[in-house]
Amino acid sequence: MPDxxxxxADGSSAKALSADxxxxxxxxxxxxxxxxxxxxxxxxxxxxxDLTRVESSLLxxxxxxxxxxxxxxxxxxxxxxxxxxxxxxxSATDELDAIVSHTAAATDxxxxxxxxLDGVAGTLDTDAAxxxxxxxxxxxxxxxxxxxxxxxxxxxxATLKAIDSKVGHIIATFDNREGRPTPKPLPAExxxxxxxxLPASAMDQSDIDKLLASFD
Amino acid sequence: MSIDxxxxxxxxxxxxxxxRIIRNxxxxxxFNNVDEATDGAEALSKMRASxxxxxxxxxxxxxxxxxxxxxxxxxxxxxxTTPFIMITAESKxxxxxAAKAAGVSNYIVKPFNAETLREKIEKVLxxx
Numbered sequence: 001m002p003d004x005x006x007x008x009a010d011g012s013s014a015k016a017l018s019a020d021x022x023x024x025x026x027x028x029x030x031x032x033x034x035x036x037x038x039x040x041x042x043x044x045x046x047x048x049x050d051l052t053r054v055e056s057s058l059l060x061x062x063x064x065x066x067x068x069x070x071x072x073x074x075x076x077x078x079x080x081x082x083x084x085x086x087x088x089x090x091s092a093t094d095e096l097d098a099i100v101s102h103t104a105a106a107t108d109x110x111x112x113x114x115x116x117l118d119g120v121a122g123t124l125d126t127d128a129a130x131x132x133x134x135x136x137x138x139x140x141x142x143x144x145x146x147x148x149x150x151x152x153x154x155x156x157x158a159t160l161k162a163i164d165s166k167v168g169h170i171i172a173t174f175d176n177r178e179g180r181p182t183p184k185p186l187p188a189e190x191x192x193x194x195x196x197x198l199p200a201s202a203m204d205q206s207d208i209d210k211l212l213a214s215f216d
Numbered sequence: 217m218s219i220d221x222x223x224x225x226x227x228x229x230x231x232x233x234x235x236r237i238i239r240n241x242x243x244x245x246x247f248n249n250v251d252e253a254t255d256g257a258e259a260l261s262k263m264r265a266s267x268x269x270x271x272x273x274x275x276x277x278x279x280x281x282x283x284x285x286x287x288x289x290x291x292x293x294x295x296x297t298t299p300f301i302m303i304t305a306e307s308k309x310x311x312x313x314a315a316k317a318a319g320v321s322n323y324i325v326k327p328f329n330a331e332t333l334r335e336k337i338e339k340v341l342x343x344x
Contacts, residue, residue: 104233108233111233111236111237115240118240118244136240137330140237140240140241140244141241141327141330144237145327146233147231147237147326148326148327151276189281189283192283192306192310192311192314193275193276195276195305196307197307197308202325203307203308203309203312204307204325205324205325205332207307208312208324211313212312212322
């Protein structure tokens, strides 16, 4: 037989009270946490004698939550998070952009040399030309790394920018009492634009071929 | 069935280095009439203005993606039968399913090699 839900003094359940608190919290995301903690502590101080054991425990949890938020605020302020958005993340994204730019320039130089070698291959006898062409083919294949690494770095930059944005929201919440905007859902196709997968989770060409064949 | 390697091939990628690589690989398997576009919209415009026997396209491009290009091509009465190979780093099952549903002829995942490119082209054009 299941346990009966814990009842509060007014007949409501502790679960219902938790749900109410969550609902109220979502309606007032920009509410000053210090103010909430202060109000809760004030209410607790005035009600303690009238509370049941469960009510007292629940309200103590809420008070503890208020203290945790206040502590987090103090710790975030001490971290000087402004440096993250003003300096660290822009610097990291610039460095990554520079990596993409430099490797792209190097790849173009390699391709230029290969094209010259392909031109020379046309003046050689058949066997020598085949050997040279095989070599340049392997270089062309290897050079496609630039596209893959470029896409991976673009993903990292996007992640850094997302972190930057989240940190900005945290700063705004604690400093300016501004609420966080609701994230917009991705349009349907954007959810398909994930870029290259890490090797451990990626499908290789044979997996793709099997999947395509399964439609026939 | 022999393949006419003198056909016009359109390669589409927003990354010029990749266009250069694919063009050179195609040249090595004797496809010498290769044209380029850097996004789906430019590719569609070129396809409507000319005749291509094969399109090889990346997926992740702006403003028109490779998938949108494929959908436009398959919805166009004159272009709808054009063989269309997607070459992309997008390798999730849902990507392949979406491309197949849109009518892709074959799908190559990056990084790829020259042999895979040759094999897929022969398969697609052999069935065209």
